Amino acid sequence: MIIDIAEKLYISTIAPDAAETAREFGLGLEIAEFCTASNMDAEFGAWDKKAREEMRGINRFTFHAPFNELCPAAVDPLIVDVAKKRYEQAYELMTKYGITTMIAHSGFVPALYDDRWFAAKSTDFWKKFLKGKPAGFKLFLENTFERSPMLLHDIVCAVGDSRLGLCLDTGHAALSGSGAPVMEWVRQSLPFLRHVHLHNNYGSRDSHNALDDGIADIAEVVRASTEKAPGVTFTVETRCGKTSAEWLSRSGFLRPGEDNG
Numbered sequence: 001m002i003i004d005i006a007e008k009l010y011i012s013t014i015a016p017d018a019a020e021t022a023r024e025f026g027l028g029l030e031i032a033e034f035c036t037a038s039n040m041d042a043e044f045g046a047w048d049k050k051a052r053e054e055m056r057g058i059n060r061f062t063f064h065a066p067f068n069e070l071c072p073a074a075v076d077p078l079i080v081d082v083a084k085k086r087y088e089q090a091y092e093l094m095t096k097y098g099i100t101t102m103i104a105h106s107g108f109v110p111a112l113y114d115d116r117w118f119a120a121k122s123t124d125f126w127k128k129f130l131k132g133k134p135a136g137f138k139l140f141l142e143n144t145f146e147r148s149p150m151l152l153h154d155i156v157c158a159v160g161d162s163r164l165g166l167c168l169d170t171g172h173a174a175l176s177g178s179g180a181p182v183m184e185w186v187r188q189s190l191p192f193l194r195h196v197h198l199h200n201n202y203g204s205r206d207s208h209n210a211l212d213d214g215i216a217d218i219a220e221v222v223r224a225s226t227e228k229a230p231g232v233t234f235t236v237e238t239r240c241g242k243t244s245a246e247w248l249s250r251s252g253f254l255r256p257g258e259d260n261g
Contacts, residue, residue, distance in 0.1 A: 003226055004255040010062055010235040011245070012197075014208065019054040021241035025254060028060030030235045031099070037066035037086045040093060055097065062101040062195070062235060063094035067144075071107035072129075073121035080125065083107070087129060091137075101138040103167050103195065103235075106155075108146050110177060115151055123158040130161050140167035140195045147179040149188035156192045165194030168225075171237070174216045176203040182216045186224050193229040196221065198244070199237045208238050211247050219251050 010028035011018040022029045031051055034040055039047040055061065070083040087104065094102060108118055130139065141152050141164070156164050166189045172178065173185040186193070198221070200214025201207045211218040225232045236244040248254045 002252045002255055003223065005222065005226065005234060005248070005253050006255065008233045009248070009254070010060065010233065011241040012064070012235050012237040013051075013054055014237060015239055015241035015244075018241045019056075019058065021245050022058050024242070025245045025249075027058075027245070028062065029054060029058050030062045030064055030103070030237075031055070031094075031097070032064045034090060034093065035064050035066055036068060037070070037089075040066070040086075040089050051097070061097065061099045062103060062233075063090065063097070063099045065090045065102050065104040067105035067107070070105070071109070072125035073107060073113060073118045080121075083125070084129065091133070100136050101140070101195075103140045103142055103197075105142050105144050106146065106152055108144055108151065110145050110147060115148070119151060119155050119158065122155045126155070126159050126164060127161070130159070130163055133163065135163070137163055138165065138194070139163055140165050142167040142169050142197065143172050143178075143185070144169070145172070145175070145177065147177070149173075149180055149185045153188060153192060164192075166192045167195040167197060168193060169197040169199075169237075170216045170218060170221055171197065171199040171201050171206055171208060171214075174201050174203055174214060175206060183220060183224065186221055186228075190228050193225060193232055196225050196232060196234045197237045198222070198234055210238055210240065211236070211244050219253075222248075222251075222253055 010030045012030040013032045033047045033051045168189045173182045200209040238244045
């Protein structure tokens with residue numbers, strides 16, 4: 001049985017062949033050039049040119065916000081100010097590209113933040129960030145190193161804004177410190193699950209392996225997410241876009257077409 005997710009699938013530009021693969025398979029593209037915030041500054045011209053070249057001939061996009069050292073729930077208010085500046089900078093840039101969906105890391109660091117503190121501070125931050133943004137804007141919070149699937153669930157619930165949802169990252173969920181099996185992350189994310197990052201590992205390193213190279217059952221994740229959250233979208237976040245697209249095709253998630261045999 002084929003569950004064709006082509007119209008819901010994006011390829012992250014962390015893969016050198018992302019744009020080529022997206023064009024070949026009729027997929028969308030997730031712009032990852034600005035995950036490093038400084039790429040929006042001194043060398044912006046070069047990164048902007050690269051992003052625009054990758055976007056050529058593709059009509060569906062998501063935008064991955066910067067994340068290095070950014071934490072909306074930081075104890076130091078000056079760090080919170082930096083996070084706000086960078087996220088607003090990213091929002092302005094994606095708007096210029098005509099993109100309406102942003103994916104942002106939560107910024108959680110184990111052993112540094114108490115869950116209740118982090119949830120309360122994050123809720124306040126994201127409420128303020130969303131204020132004044134258009135109805136068509138979508139923001140998906142991505143799990144990173146949380147100890148429980150419920151932490152981000154509770155933040156989204158507390159914010160109470162339909163523009164805010166969850167991005168479940170399967171590779172991050174598979175890490176040994178995540179606190180729950182990957183499918184438990186799926187189950188507990190379902191009420192607010194809007195997007196899924198697909199990549200794999202063996203529990204010790206966030207290595208962004210191929211979809212079938214690790215402990216996560218990616219096929220089960222796709223099936224369950226599609227069945228339980230019909231509007232969910234996906235991004236392949238591995239280092240090789242075409243290999244991943246071919247695996248998804250063999251696994252019954254992409255219907256073969258004229259371009260891909």
